Amino acid sequence: MISRTPSSGAAIGRTRTLVLAGIAGLLAACGAVPEGSQHGAPQSAPRPAAVSREAQICLAGLGESGSRFSPLPDRYYGAGCSTVGAVQLSAVRGDRAELGLANLGPVECPTAAAFAGWARYGVDRAARQMLGSPLMRIETMGSYSCRDVAGTGRRSAHARGAAIDVAAFVLADGRRIAVAQHWAGGSEAEREFLRVIHQSACKRFATVLGPDYNAAHRDHFHLELAAEGSGAAFCR
Numbered sequence: 001m002i003s004r005t006p007s008s009g010a011a012i013g014r015t016r017t018l019v020l021a022g023i024a025g026l027l028a029a030c031g032a033v034p035e036g037s038q039h040g041a042p043q044s045a046p047r048p049a050a051v052s053r054e055a056q057i058c059l060a061g062l063g064e065s066g067s068r069f070s071p072l073p074d075r076y077y078g079a080g081c082s083t084v085g086a087v088q089l090s091a092v093r094g095d096r097a098e099l100g101l102a103n104l105g106p107v108e109c110p111t112a113a114a115f116a117g118w119a120r121y122g123v124d125r126a127a128r129q130m131l132g133s134p135l136m137r138i139e140t141m142g143s144y145s146c147r148d149v150a151g152t153g154r155r156s157a158h159a160r161g162a163a164i165d166v167a168a169f170v171l172a173d174g175r176r177i178a179v180a181q182h183w184a185g186g187s188e189a190e191r192e193f194l195r196v197i198h199q200s201a202c203k204r205f206a207t208v209l210g211p212d213y214n215a216a217h218r219d220h221f222h223l224e225l226a227a228e229g230s231g232a233a234f235c236r
């Protein structure tokens, strides 16, 4: 009895060790895939409890549009600045190819969704029809920025990641059409292209500001879903 107990205990111990070793081996064997995805997940996955139904619907729609993005966790920076229900948008779908994006930080999902629609149906199509080349990339001056509307004490939509500043459009043939250079100084087709896509942005965004609005917008289009002040659409 005394001599058998330790030996059977040792046998059980060995069995457990073997089972654990087997599980560890299995985990190690399939480690490559889950481990890789887990690395990206914690930073990009939203906390499930914090995601509203509205946000879920927006994210689903953005996915269906063919956009590539990562949902971002809600962040509050203080001083009236936050990014809630925001995504990091890395590419949107064009008619024939994916459209790259440059310099865009966190953007509220509804703004990202409107932008994706404009990029494809407004900009990519206009580029082909008016300039004879598909769009390849949109260069922005960013979205989130904790600041006021210039000359006011009012927080800008940028302080919520709810506006995007767009600076230039790179075509598949290598041409780069920039608001700063081509709004006034481009060829007739380039100037017309910029005016047409500025107008088409007004169908999707309630506030669209460009070089004709003021000097602060001489080098970009400001795109914002919300209407400024009065609530009426503002397209300048």
Ligand SMILES: [Zn+2]
Pocket (backbone or CB within 6 Å): 158, 163, 164, 165, 221, 222, 223
């Ligand atoms: Zn802006």
